[in-house]
Amino acid sequence: MRKPFAFALMLAAAMGLAACDKASEDKAQDAQEHREEAQEKMGDAQDKMNEAAKENAEAAQDQAEANRKAAEEAAPATPATTTTPADPAKQ
Structure with a gap:
């Protein structure tokens, strides 16, 4: 009586483990979907991030150009002065 009961218990345990295995496959598929x-x-x-880096580079270039133009406009315009040679007779 003990042997048939033990075999039945082992068979039930094996079937229970086999039934639980399906859920682990589902979990593996879910994990793969989440990974993808x-x-x-x-x-x-x-x-x-690449787009933001491009925009930052363009902004820096535009800022440098604006700074260069502002520096050109702020520099005092130096008029061209003509110097006349000194008259040796007046010396």
Whole structure:
């Protein structure tokens, strides 16, 4: 009587483990989907960072150009002075 009961108990335990295995497959598939989604979002974030870097570079270039033009406008205009040679007779 003990052997058939032990075999039945082991069979029930094996069936129970086999039934639980399906949920772990579902969890693995869910984990793969989340991993792919995370990689996609990381790609999007990288694209946005690249765009922001381009915009910052353009802004810095525009600022440098504006600073250069402001410096040119702020510099006093030096008129061209003509010097006449000294008259040796007046000396």
